Amino acid sequence: MPVTKITERLSVMGQPAVEDFRDLKAQGFATVVNARPDHEDQAQPGTHAEEQAAHDAGLSYVYIPVTTPTITQADVRAFQKAVNEAQGPVVAHCKSGTRALMLHAIGEALDGRMRTDDVVAFGRDHGFDIVAAANWLTKDAARRPVVEAFFDAHTSSVQYVVSDPATNKCAIIDGVLDFDEKSGATATRNADAILAYISDRKLSVEWILDTHPHADHFSAASYLKQRTGAPTAIGERVVDVQRLWKVIYNWPELATDGSQWDRLFAHGDTFKVGSIDAKVMFSPGHTLASVTYVIGDAAFVHDTVFMPDGGTARADFPGADPRMLWHSIQAILELPEDTRLFTGHDYQPNGRAPRWESTIAAQKQANPHLAGITEEAFVALRTKRDRTLPMPKLILHALQVNVRAGRLPEPEANGKRYLKFPLDALDGAAW
Structure with a gap:
């Protein structure tokens, strides 16, 4: 179960087994981030099994499933949030650790702490090929809007x-x-x-x-x-x-x-x-x-x-x-x-x-x-x-505001605004 230290806060690794989670806790990690979608291969435990194993070991668990071609800025920011808000060191994994390191490197470059030109060397220094992260950053810089x-x-x-x-x-x-x-x-x-x-x-x-x-x-x-x-x-x-x-x-x-x-x-x-x-x-x-x-x-x-x-x-x-x-x-x-x-x-x-x-x-x-x-x-x-979905809880509240471009009802004589909604107007009761 090799673990590669990236910073004092973050390490990355390949796919852990369920029985490895207690050992990760013993090594001092506080949080596991799973960057691997379910069903990539038959050997992976899957997010539900991992989350239970993390809970049993006393670890926090965050699920940010990505594939290399579909990484978005939302994934990068979610990864940063998971690392920053963890109550101690974080270990992030995918199948090999590459995607986990890509999420970190892209975030560092987006925030100006790393140049795009240095991303590939950064990955190589830690034993990973993250050319795809540099390509992502180059493409992102050219996007409009x-x-x-x-x-x-x-x-x-x-x-x-x-x-x-x-x-x-x-x-x-x-x-x-x-x-x-x-x-x-x-x-x-x-x-x-x-x-x-x-x-x-x-x-x-x-x-x-x-x-x-x-x-x-x-x-x-x-x-x-x-x-x-x-x-x-x-x-x-x-x-x-x-x-x-x-x-x-x-x-x-x-x-x-x-x-x-x-x-x-x-x-x-x-x-x-x-x-x-x-x-x-x-x-x-x-x-x-x-x-x-x-x-x-x-x-x-x-x-x-x-x-x-x-x-x-x-x-x-x-x-x-x-x-x-x-x-x-x-x-x-x-x-x-x-x-x-x-x-x-x-x-x-x-x-x-x-x-x-x-x-x-x-x-x-x-x-x-x-x-x-x-x-x-x-x-x-x-x-x-x-047929299985109840009506949204705000539908009768919201439509009277939203059909008027977000204008709230006018204040009444006492200075208060009031919503009005009909009873028994829509199907889909919660019960």
């Missing part, structure tokens, strides 16, 4: 700042306004973190974009517009969602012309983020109004396609349709195979760290809802699965 993600653990939502390094102009996509359903409290912590990032990097906001009216969190579009002055936008079919929910809420005062946003995008419309070309794809199915924003080599699909191990979005909300969702996904999959795909939620299958970036090629190859599936099989799979 720059995409920074902000994960909200409370709603499992991912928000994005998409920027053009040539002009320092950016767009914000699907910002989250904090809401605690138990106390009724609202806050702007998520949005303020986005604004702080923008300020630190001296970016100028050109757009505040919603992909659709969300059912599981409040949109921060209105607050972000107040803070930045940037125009808000959404797909033009939001008017259909407004009409639908106007009836559900018995809300005669609701304007259903989309005027709450500054621009309504039609399918095929184009715009720019700085000097980077962007276009809009109408992507209904999850909702009547869902759109995909394709900005440079990045596509923002939110509740349409999840990470390959997470499948696809549900299609049983009012106005949703699994067959429409299938056709929307097929149109997305016609984008170039190296297109970066950014999802809007991650529910962390098997307890892995949050992830949000994949590619068209990875989706075609590894998403069980899409790879080798026919339209009829997808509709049957999606329909059967959706």
